[in-house]
Amino acid sequence: GQQVMQIPQYQHVQEGEDFTTYCNSSTTLSNIQWYKQRPGGHPVFLIQLVKSGEVKKQKRLTFQFGEAKKNSSLHITATQTTDVGTYFCASTGANNLFFGTGTRLTVIP
Amino acid sequence: DSGVTQTPKHLITATGQRVTLRCSPRSGDLSVYWYQQSLDQGLQFLIQYYNGEERAKGNILERFSAQQFPDLHSELNLSSLELGDSALYFCASSVGDRVIIGETQYFGPGTRLLVL
Numbered sequence: 001g002q003q004v005m006q007i008p009q010y011q012h013v014q015e016g017e018d019f020t021t022y023c024n025s026s027t028t029l030s031n032i033q034w035y036k037q038r039p040g041g042h043p044v045f046l047i048q049l050v051k052s053g054e055v056k057k058q059k060r061l062t063f064q065f066g067e068a069k070k071n072s073s074l075h076i077t078a079t080q081t082t083d084v085g086t087y088f089c090a091s092t093g094a095n096n097l098f099f100g101t102g103t104r105l106t107v108i109p
Numbered sequence: 110d111s112g113v114t115q116t117p118k119h120l121i122t123a124t125g126q127r128v129t130l131r132c133s134p135r136s137g138d139l140s141v142y143w144y145q146q147s148l149d150q151g152l153q154f155l156i157q158y159y160n161g162e163e164r165a166k167g168n169i170l171e172r173f174s175a176q177q178f179p180d181l182h183s184e185l186n187l188s189s190l191e192l193g194d195s196a197l198y199f200c201a202s203s204v205g206d207r208v209i210i211g212e213t214q215y216f217g218p219g220t221r222l223l224v225l
Contacts, residue, residue, distance in 0.1 A: 042111070042199055042216040043152065088152060095165040097142075099152040 006100030023089035113217035134202030159206035
């Protein structure tokens, strides 16, 4: 079945450093969605990418969808303590929604 | 606050029991989605209802069932509970029925279920 692998599982960064999480699939994805879940909170939809090679920015966050639509990345520039949480990618297929395992980001002040 | 409400917040029960989780979508949203989040399985999509009808099915066990009522609230019924069913159960809602191809969905605060 369709699977989305996400790395790394954990990432600790100093405040001000950059952070990147990656999602990879062995099959072509129709789209990729990114969510953020704060500790003790619920997932919050961040963005969706649909087109091959698409790049979208939200302030310090940059989202990319690979040319082959098999991978995606989320990059945060100059992390802040408010960025802590788990970042999930997700994709749809076969009338289902598949989530990556998530990357838990810790920002050290 | 996403506008999606879930009750109860916490639930503790014993193996073999049956529980019902309730979700009220955002005003105007017709779709409700149920998810299970556990430490070992991550976030898993269970089922989607749109305007009262089942629209998509994910990794939902046969012991679990759901329904959406005319007022659009939804209930997730978990029966013959096992220890491994302990998890956080989220409900989400969206305006249309197209999250499966990428429409924005809004998550509720979740119900934490502990099966002892």
